[in-house]
């Protein structure tokens with residue numbers, strides 16, 4: 001592929017994706033194209049389908065219909081491990097570190113199992129990920145003793161240990177104090193400035209607005225607004241979602 005064609009290929013294309021659990025339609029024909037380097041925020045009420053959309057993107061859930069393309073490759077039928085190795089990293093809403101292992105060993109697990117690295121390459125990658133997540137000073141701390149911000153940062157480091165081009169963040173700012181949230185914002189901004197493409201689901205809208213250049217609102221499995229963040233937050237569609245008993 002020529003350089004020009006590569007530049008024109010979006011990093012992620014979600015094309016007419018639907019997801020149902022039995023009779024429950026969680027996502028209905030979602031279309032989302034994300035260029036490389038973009039930081040995209042996703043808001044929406046509880047149960048809107050936001051986490052499900054991330055799961056369909058990273059392959060932990062299979063789409064019922066539609067296509068997911070990553071870096072020009074159709075990954076719809078590809079499992080989460082393969083997608084991680086091809087450059088997708090994801091944090092989960094509830095961090096579940098290996099509590100009996102140190103912070104470094106947890107990051108190493110991400111580099112080994114997530115990225116498929118071994119030996120010194122895995123060690124190096126784990127240390128880089130800890131540095132990027134501002135967790136290097138805690139490398140030898142047992143993960144089970146970390147406070148919430150530390151667990152969130154470790155979850156971030158675990159995702160970064162797969163060396164992602166695309167980083168999917170699921171409510172990473174939830175439950176933090178304002179000061180903790182501000183420090184996490186600085187870290188995520190830095191990752192964005194290094195060129196990592198970010199899709200970030202968050203109820204803490206202030207945190208999103210400090211980082212993202214594009215905002216999508218999902219309601220009942222449908223994208224109801226998509227564009228410049230403050231314009232999206234002011235749009236009648238999003239006001240309806242909030243005031244109509246949504247957010």
Ligand SMILES: Nc1ncnc2c1ncn2[C@@H]1O[C@H](COP(=O)(O)OP(=O)(O)OP(=O)(O)O)[C@@H](O)[C@H]1O
Pocket residue numbers: 021024026044045046047048049050051052053
């Ligand atoms: N494995 C599953 N089986 C059945 N229903 C599911 C499953 N996973 C999610 N759901 C349902 O799908 C809907 C969307 O859930 P999802 O977690 O994607 O929403 P969300 O927008 O991320 O919500 P929140 O902001 O509360 O995290 C909910 O009604 C949820 O109960």
